[in-house]
Amino acid sequence: MTNTEPSNKRPAPTVVAILAAGVILAVLLLSYAARQVAAEKPEGIPALGELTITADMTLAQVAKTNQLPPQLVAKALAVEPADSQAQTAGQSLTVAGQGFTVEEARAAIIQTHALMMERQTKDFTKIFIKFGLWIVLLIIPLALLARPRLTRAWRLTLLSGGVVVFGVILGSDPSPMGTVKDMIALAGEHHVLFIPRLIALGVFLALVVFANKFICSWGCQFGVLQELLYRLNRQGQKRYGVIPLIRIPYAVSNTIRIVFFVVFTLVAFGWAFDLIGPIDPFKTYNPAAMTTAGMVFVVLLLIFSVVVYRPWCHLFCPFGLVSWLFERLSFVKVRVDYDKCIACKACMNDCPSEAMQGILLGHKLPSDCFSCGDCLSACPTQAVRFAGPGAVRPGKSMAEKLKKLRGRA
Ligand code: SF4
Numbered sequence: 001m002t003n004t005e006p007s008n009k010r011p012a013p014t015v016v017a018i019l020a021a022g023v024i025l026a027v028l029l030l031s032y033a034a035r036q037v038a039a040e041k042p043e044g045i046p047a048l049g050e051l052t053i054t055a056d057m058t059l060a061q062v063a064k065t066n067q068l069p070p071q072l073v074a075k076a077l078a079v080e081p082a083d084s085q086a087q088t089a090g091q092s093l094t095v096a097g098q099g100f101t102v103e104e105a106r107a108a109i110i111q112t113h114a115l116m117m118e119r120q121t122k123d124f125t126k127i128f129i130k131f132g133l134w135i136v137l138l139i140i141p142l143a144l145l146a147r148p149r150l151t152r153a154w155r156l157t158l159l160s161g162g163v164v165v166f167g168v169i170l171g172s173d174p175s176p177m178g179t180v181k182d183m184i185a186l187a188g189e190h191h192v193l194f195i196p197r198l199i200a201l202g203v204f205l206a207l208v209v210f211a212n213k214f215i216c217s218w219g220c221q222f223g224v225l226q227e228l229l230y231r232l233n234r235q236g237q238k239r240y241g242v243i244p245l246i247r248i249p250y251a252v253s254n255t256i257r258i259v260f261f262v263v264f265t266l267v268a269f270g271w272a273f274d275l276i277g278p279i280d281p282f283k284t285y286n287p288a289a290m291t292t293a294g295m296v297f298v299v300l301l302l303i304f305s306v307v308v309y310r311p312w313c314h315l316f317c318p319f320g321l322v323s324w325l326f327e328r329l330s331f332v333k334v335r336v337d338y339d340k341c342i343a344c345k346a347c348m349n350d351c352p353s354e355a356m357q358g359i360l361l362g363h364k365l366p367s368d369c370f371s372c373g374d375c376l377s378a379c380p381t382q383a384v385r386f387a388g389p390g391a392v393r394p395g396k397s398m399a400e401k402l403k404k405l406r407g408r409a
């Protein structure tokens with residue numbers, strides 16, 4: 001389904017196209033420059049070559065033969081002395097003496113190596129700053145939606161600010177998507193769970209539960225970039241695009257997303273390969289780390305974002321899928337006061353996806369609501385609110401209104 005705005009005041013499609021291209025190019029160039037200045041730690045875990053281990057080797061010999069730090073081998077094979085003592089202990093302790101078969105020793109070293117590398121590639125200071133800023137800055141859109149006072153100027157300012165702060169300055173990692181993707185990839189490839197990543201996922205899901213998908217709506221560095229590109233095309237609060245918009249049916253996009261998630265997980269566990277890694281769109285903020293295929297994919301995805309609402313989120317994102325399930329538990333979210341509702345469906349028509357249709361008609365599993373606020377400003381009677389459960393109670397007229405709405409759906 002496509003939508004074009006029937007207004008004389010709209011800018012020319014070429015202006016929107018040039019603006020969008022300028023934003024994409026600026027984000028890529030500025031991110032490249034920012035990563036050079038910040039000299040970030042390399043992403044990903046370096047591959048461990050084929051390990052040479054025999055049962056009678058000492059731990060020191062295992063380390064020397066495979067060019068591994070003695071501390072790594074000592075840690076993997078359960079020796080606890082301090083670093084300086086590890087080598088001495090390793091000289092007398094053998095693989096078999098420690099109770100390991102060769103295969104067990106190999107597996108233990110691979111797992112320990114993955115965890116150590118994962119820890120070393122993390123900049124924990126930056127991670128704490130980013131989470132702190134997420135929690136503090138998300139209060140602004142929350143307040144604007146609750147009142148509701150979210151103007152186009154506020155929207156563009158918040159989205160541009162999100163792109164610059166959470167993406168260009170603070171980089172591609174951490175991200176909500178990365179917590180789910182890397183957790184599955186690490187478990188599949190190296191059979192380990194990295195606890196800080198689990199904690200980060202817990203924080204992101206807590207934010208989803210607090211306010212409906214709010215971290216995706218206004219915080220995720222790739223989510224806000226897609227939303228900004230879409231908003232450059234979609235003028236005002238209307239559902240029309242200067243360049244015709246395309247709405248992918250929810251049943252289609254969600255089926256693709258579920259299939260993609262299953263395939264990604266099967267490939268991670270069955271073939272020890274991270275399918276998203278080569279095309280990871282969050283590398284938009286670290287272009288030097290992109291493959292050529294990844295760059296092509298990301299640029300196409302961003303161009304597509306001008307006419308399709310958040311294509312990566314709806315079609316592929318693993319966190320998008322998980323948070324879509326957690327949305328059911330959200331405390332603050334879009335709610336309908338059916339006593340005020342006049343069944344005009346303006347909210348449903350202005351929603352960029354099928355989310356408001358599902359919410360308004362009381363579906364059990366509506367499409368992802370990205371808390372964009374379009375439905376709030378569309379409603380002529382302020383029947384749609386972004387609020388907690390106490391603010392809007394099911395009115396006496398709810399059953400009657402639902403019947404009327406579903407009858408016309
Ligand atoms: S669903 Fe979209 S906004 Fe949410 S984590 Fe994925 S990319 Fe980011």
Ligand code: SF4
Binds near residue numbers: 356370376
């Ligand atoms: S317009 Fe749609 S996506 Fe936006 S807040 Fe309303 S229901 Fe959610």
